[in-house]
Amino acid sequence: MKKWMLLVVAACVTFALTACGTSSSSADKKTLVMGTSADYPPFESKDGDKIVGFDVDLANALAKKTGHEIEVKDMDFNGLVTALKTNKVDIVLSGMTPTPKRKKQVDFSNVYYTAHNMIVTKKSSGIKSLDDLKGKTVGVQLGSIQEEKAKELTPDYNLKVENRNRISDLTEEIKAGRFDAAIIEDIVAEKYINKNEELVGYNLPKEPDEKAGSAIAFKKGSDLTEKFNKALEEMEKSGELEKLKEKWFGGETKK
Incomplete structure (x- = not known):
């Protein structure tokens, strides 16, 4: 009987630990890993051993507003969506456009910059x-x-x-x-x-219906999407976002 009870307790503990692991989300993490491809100035590039740029500053500002910290991880652009889907990173800021193909795999924030x-x-x-x-x-x-x-x-x-x-x-x-x-x-x-x-x-000539812009990518169903969108809207209203654009892009930001 004692052996049987021990097995039951062990099974319950294992289930509880597993449940805790599966129910946790990126929204609960203090430090978020940001995936980027640091060859894309002024959005992201290397300054010695440090990765700097508009996307890095934006990520840090948004993280502060949502109660997180940011750890930046450099990788090839083509591997960023896969890294997000396989939990190697929590968010992606890398001048990424929310195309229909990408939207099938990950979620996106509102567009924070329009490109040509x-x-x-x-x-x-x-x-x-x-x-x-x-x-x-x-x-x-x-x-x-x-x-x-x-x-x-x-x-x-x-x-x-x-x-x-x-x-x-x-x-x-x-x-x-x-x-x-x-x-x-x-x-x-x-x-x-x-x-x-x-x-x-x-x-390059732009088609009338052509849309391109940069947005933050998240895992499908992530709780972070809504939190970061809200913080992004706050930065737009307060003028913080425009100040970041002026810092990194100069005066040619309103396109």
């Missing part, structure tokens, strides 16, 4: 518009909306689309002559162009 795309190429390439890209090799970041855009343009412009994990890889391939151009988000492209005198950028 740019063609980046060598000054000596002769490429000055979309028409000049016909038959050219164009680089894009793997898993990005720019990759989707390039594939969308391929039938009409006969593009050869190549992808790389990092934006810095794209600019190096252009400089080495392996890519004719790359499609990169404009504000990010400008940061790389400013550091490379041989590069230049041209705005």
Whole structure:
């Protein structure tokens, strides 16, 4: 009888511990792990061993308002959604656009920044518009909306689309002559162009119904989504969000 009772108690304890483990959520954690790809200035980039940028400052501000702290983890952009789904990170801030495909896998906050795309190429390439890209090799970041855009343009412009994990890889391939151009988000492209005198950028024509923007990604059904959205709305109303944009983007934030 004693042995039977011990087995029952042990089973109850095991069940209770398991229940506690499964019922806990990211919303209960003090420190949230933020996944990002730190090759995307001014949103996120490395300053020595430290990761800095608009997304990092935004995450810290939102975390403070919701009672959390942030630990930033750098990884390839293409692996961020998987990292979120497999509990390797709790949130993703990485200039990520809430596309229909991504929305099937993760939840998103409201959009906090609206983006546009740019063609980046060598000054000596002769490429000055979309028409000049016909038959050219164009680089894009793997898993990005720019990759989707390039594939969308391929039938009409006969593009050869190549992808790389990092934006810095794209600019190096252009400089080495392996890519004719790359499609990169404009504000990010400008940061790389400013550091490379041989590069230049041209705005990619925007379709009337085309929407692109950055939002925070969460696990499906996460309690954090509503909390962070509320905090994000508070930052918009108070002007805190606009101050962060001015800090990292300068005056060209209202697009």
